[in-house]
Amino acid sequence: MKSGKIEREQAQALAIEALGFIATDPELLPRFLAITGIEASSIRHAAREPGFLAGVLQFVLAHEPTLIRFCEASDIPPAAVGQSLRHLPSGDTFYESSI
Structure with a gap:
C-alpha cells in the first residue's frame, strides 16, 4: 500500500x-x-x-476554539488537522499530485 493512500485514509478517518x-x-x-x-x-x-470531508476540517480549522475543543476531545495535536486537510479532495493541491 502506498504511503499516500495511507495518509488519505487517515485524513478521511x-x-x-x-x-x-x-x-x-x-x-x-x-x-x-x-x-x-x-x-x-x-x-x-x-x-x-x-470535498465534503475537506470542508469539515476547514470548518474546524476556521474557528480556533472549535479546533482546540476537537483536538482535546480527540487527543490529537491541532497541526494534525491542517496536515490531514492537505490529503483530502479539495483540501489542497497536494491531494491531486498524490493520486
Whole structure:
C-alpha cells in the first residue's frame, strides 16, 4: 500500500471523527449546517461528495476554539488537522499530485 493512500485514509478517518464531534455538539451542528447550507437530513448523502470531508476540517480549522475543543476531545495535536486537510479532495493541491 502506498504511503499516500495511507495518509488519505487517515485524513478521511480524522475528518469523519470531526464530523461526529460536530454532529453531537448542540452549538456547532447548527452553525455547520448554516455555513454549509446542508440540511441535517442530507449530511449522509453530502458526506459521499468529493470535498465534503475537506470542508469539515476547514470548518474546524476556521474557528480556533472549535479546533482546540476537537483536538482535546480527540487527543490529537491541532497541526494534525491542517496536515490531514492537505490529503483530502479539495483540501489542497497536494491531494491531486498524490493520486
